[in-house]
Amino acid sequence: MNPALMCFLLLPVSVLAATTSDYSEYYDNSNDYGSSCNDGNPKPFIRVFFPILYSTAFIVGLIGNALVLWVLIRNRQRSSLTDVCFLNLALCDLLFVASLPFWAHSAAQEWVFGTFACHAVSGLVMMGLYGSVFFMVLMTLDRYVIMVYKRSICSRRRAKIALALFVWMLSLFVSLPNIVFAKVKNENNIITCGTEFPDSSGWTFMYLNVLSLILPLIIVSFCFCRIISIKSEEKHGVIRLLVAVLAVYFLFWTPYNVVMFFKFLQMKGFFGTCEWHVDLSLAMPFVEAIALSHCCLNPIIYTCVGQKFRRAVLTGPKEQFPSTCSPQSPDYSSTLIA
Template sequence: MARHLLNTTDEYAEYYGYSESDIATPCNNGNVRAFGQVFLPTLYSIVFILGFIGNALVVCVLFKFHKTSNMTDMCLLNLALSDLLFLISLPFWAHYAALNDWTFGNFMCRSVTFCYMLGFYGSIFFMILMTADRYFVIVHANTSLFSKRRSVKAGVCMCIFMWTLSLLASLPTIKFSQTKNETNGVTCKAEYTDDVWRKVSYIKMNILGWMLPLFVMLYCYGRIIPKLISMKSQRRHKAIRLILILILVFFVSWTPYNVVMFLYFLHYSGYFYSCGWQSGLGLAMQWTETIAFSHCCLNPIIYAFVGQKFRTLVIKTLKQWFPSAFRHCVTITSEMSERRSSMYSMRSSEISTTKIM
């Protein structure tokens, strides 16, 4: 979700070559550019469609049944809103990637960057909040003040606090983002006053976008799993499996991207100046950012749809929206059940006849 801190809001052309201020003769990375102009818009479109459907469904269900909301539901709602905010920016980045030219003006450049960065940090911080909430409720159920004060009012205050943190983390990139006329077209990028700000933005993304949430997940879930194992509930195995999936999905989605981003930090620190490294990093960024982007498509599944309560609400909502489709499904299911029953009866009769004979 965070590519544009490095590329689009920073400079989309960084996929393809150094600026003239970096070296006298820029590298010719036309193959990376051609690949990105086809690959990125296609993948952005797929992520946008799938992610928008899943997260919009989460928001609709939670708003529809808001009377049954709790701290977990509020976290789910804000996580889905964060992902939607991020996803809104993808069509603009897809258009930018396809043309390698920003055609929407300076105001939209900052507005799209605002949606992108706020959505990214919001998603990360609300995942952290959900993890912390589960930790206190399960591990410190009887002693924690947090678990005893999980009221709607406290949840709203926590959500406002997380949105404020997300905005503060996003402000530097939003502030520096602007359009600029260059030889290859108009760019939408962060015009940093010096390389210090650029390097700080990379490290900030590594720390807040990867190290912090991964540390919180490993620590909290590392304490939750032994607690679940000690319980006698039959659902504990399913809960442990879900926790391991949450950690694995986050690690697989975001680790490759953050490794590449750290390599870009080293690049701007004076390492990896060869054209071969530059081309390789450009291609690696295109692949790893797409894997990272897919995480917002998986959030509704791993955080919402796996729960029995939420699945029931989703099915109830879909039945209300598409009654004819569900009636058709029920009819087909009934016919299949009748056929199975009929076939079973016939086989039983044949077996009985055979025994008599």
């Protein structure tokens, strides 16, 4: 085993395992790596805990993101580009939510939905992932332009819609490899759905890391460094909300990206020992579950940090935004959430 790797990747679930000092009861040691290395997956534990986790995330994510859509659509005439991004971020989360019943059933038993559903559900997850990242980056860039140049990236309604459609098309394009290479597999007489890239396409692991972690982190870090250097008290509520949304995203998706990076290195011949195979096989289902459960958290963040969203939910959109039908131009520097 590699204790440092396991400690980092399994920290969110370590409390669940703290009730026993003997973990052997959780492990299924039937899968061989080569001739003598088992994968160590805690399948009995997964079959009990993961369906509960996914079902809870499904209910909370469906209600929460539907509420976000309701608030933003009811007040769409006053929405800024940031609000458009929040709306589409809720749609991305709903893509994750739509996939959760499939993963819950698959964790409890096995994949019984066929090949087409495997491609479709894999597409929902990847489009939700890339869409979330791209819209968060777009929000950050728009807030940077507003704070530095006192204007929005685009303020016309049609331009906002066109930009959102472009982001969705880009998300679909970068998701195509995962959709195409999704495959129903038989592993130890258990049917599963996963992505299986050809040996020659290891770059797909790398651009997942680059597009969903490294590049977004570089962009948002640059933007926030510039924003922090500006001495202004204007719209700090939006900045706090955006920081919270981004921090929670990176917290929940970074372990998944780290494991995928190590799997890429393993495929290239590095870390090819039995110990590394056991560590990655054990970590993979947990980091996937942590990442998928993120889809229910944004509405909770809006409720805790976004004062306007909280008042809109408690008092109703008409009281919170009485001039919804007003013909005046929207204030691009404000949002309906923060």
